[in-house]
Amino acid sequence: MDKVLAGYGLKEVHCAIRPYGSGLINYTWVICSGDNEFILQKVNQNVFREPEAIAWNLEFIDNYLAQQNAEYFFVSPVKTVSGETMLHIEGDGYYRMFPFVKGSHSVDVVEEPQQAYEAARQFGLFTKKLSGLNVDELKITLPSFHDLVLRYEQFLEALENGNGQRVAAAGAVIGELKAHSAIVDRFREILENPDFKRRVTHHDTKISNVLFDEANKGLCVIDLDTVMPGYFISDVGDMMRTYLCPVSEEEKDFSKITVREDYYKAIVNGYLEEMQDELTPAEKAHFFYSGLFMIYMQALRFLTDHLNDDRYYGAKYEGHNFVRAQNQLTLLNRLLEKRKILEYGIFSHSSH
Numbered sequence: 001m002d003k004v005l006a007g008y009g010l011k012e013v014h015c016a017i018r019p020y021g022s023g024l025i026n027y028t029w030v031i032c033s034g035d036n037e038f039i040l041q042k043v044n045q046n047v048f049r050e051p052e053a054i055a056w057n058l059e060f061i062d063n064y065l066a067q068q069n070a071e072y073f074f075v076s077p078v079k080t081v082s083g084e085t086m087l088h089i090e091g092d093g094y095y096r097m098f099p100f101v102k103g104s105h106s107v108d109v110v111e112e113p114q115q116a117y118e119a120a121r122q123f124g125l126f127t128k129k130l131s132g133l134n135v136d137e138l139k140i141t142l143p144s145f146h147d148l149v150l151r152y153e154q155f156l157e158a159l160e161n162g163n164g165q166r167v168a169a170a171g172a173v174i175g176e177l178k179a180h181s182a183i184v185d186r187f188r189e190i191l192e193n194p195d196f197k198r199r200v201t202h203h204d205t206k207i208s209n210v211l212f213d214e215a216n217k218g219l220c221v222i223d224l225d226t227v228m229p230g231y232f233i234s235d236v237g238d239m240m241r242t243y244l245c246p247v248s249e250e251e252k253d254f255s256k257i258t259v260r261e262d263y264y265k266a267i268v269n270g271y272l273e274e275m276q277d278e279l280t281p282a283e284k285a286h287f288f289y290s291g292l293f294m295i296y297m298q299a300l301r302f303l304t305d306h307l308n309d310d311r312y313y314g315a316k317y318e319g320h321n322f323v324r325a326q327n328q329l330t331l332l333n334r335l336l337e338k339r340k341i342l343e344y345g346i347f348s349h350s351s352h
C-alpha cells in the first residue's frame with residue numbers, strides 16, 4: 001500500500017485506509033488523508049486484460065465532456081505524481097483513484113422508487129451527454145461482456161465440459177434456462193436491427209454506482225471501467241435486475257423474490273426523462289425486454305460459473321453460484337408473470 005499511495009504523492013502513515021463496497025470483481029478502498037478522501041481501486045486483471053483501455057476511455061470521455069458539456073458533473077480520476085490516469089506497479093498491478101465527492105453519499109440497497117428514478121435519470125443523462133461522441137473510438141475494456149449469444153454458448157460449453165457432478169445435479173435448472181432461450185433469439189434480432197443504436201453504455205448500473213447529494217438527488221455516476229459501446233438494454237436491464245426486487249441476488253429464500261411495479265415505473269420514467277428524444281421507437285418498445293435480457297444473462301453467467309467450479313465469481317460457500325443462478329431464474333419468472341401489466345399495461349412506453 002505504501003508504494004501505491006506514494007504513486008499518488010500520499011504517505012501511508014498519514015492515511016486511514018478501509019475496504020469499501022461489495023463488488024465482486026475489483027478491490028476497493030477508501031483512503032482518508034487529512035481532509036481529503038479518495039476511492040482507490042485495484043483492477044482485477046483476470047477480468048480486465050487490458051487495464052490501459054480503461055484509462056484511455058476515462059481520459060477520452062473526460063476530454064470530450066470538458067469541451068462539449070463542461071457543465072456535466074464528471075468525477076475525473078486523480079492523476080499519479082507522474083501525471084498518469086492509472087498507476088501501474090510492476091509485478092503487482094494497476095490502480096486508479098478518484099476523489100470522494102464532498103457532500104455525496106451512495107446507497108447499497110434501493111429503498112424507495114424515487115432513488116430508482118434518480119439513478120435511472122443519471123444513467124440516462126450519462127449516455128445522453130456522450131451521444132455526440134463516436135462510440136467506435138472507445139476501447140473495448142471487456143470484449144463481448146454483454147453478448148448474450150456468447151453467454152449462451154458458454155453455458156452450453158459448460159454443460160459439455162464442466163464439472164459433471166454439478167451438471168447432473170443442476171438438471172432441472174438447466175432445463176428451465178434452456179426453455180427461456182427465446183430471449184437469446186430476440187437479442188440476435190436486435191443485433192441485426194439498425195434502429196438499435198450502439199451508445200456509450202455504463203454496463204454496471206447497480207445503485208451503489210450512483211452518487212446522491214444531501215437532498216437525495218442524483219449527482220453523477222461512478223465506476224466507469226465497463227463504459228464502452230453497447231445497447232441501452234444493458235443499462236436499463238441491469239437497473240431492473242437490481243432495483244425491482246426487494247432482495248438481492250444473494251438471497252437464498254426465493255419466496256422473498258418479487259417484482260415491484262412502482263420501481264419499474266420509476267426506472268422507465270427516470271431513464272426517459274433524459275433519453276426520451278434519443279431512443280428510437282424500436283428501442284422504446286424494448287424496456288420490458290431489457291429486464292429479461294439482463295436477468296437471464298446473469299442467471300446464465302452464475303450457473304455457467306457454478307458448472308465451471310466457480311472460477312470467475314468465486315464462492316463463499318458450497319453451491320453459492322448455484323443459489324445465485326436460481327435466485328435470478330426466480331426473478332426472471334416473477335418478471336415474466338407481470339409481462340401484461342408492465343409491457344402492455346399502464347406503464348407501457350412501447351409501440352405495441
Ligand code: GN1
Binds near residue numbers: 025142298
Ligand atoms: C460483477 O464487481 P461487480 O459486482 O460490480 C460483474 C457484473 C455482474 C455482477 C453481479 C466485470 O460486478 O457483470 O452483474 O458482478 N462484473 C464483471 O453481481 O463481470
Ligand code: MG
Binds near residue numbers: 023025204223
Ligand atoms: Mg463494477
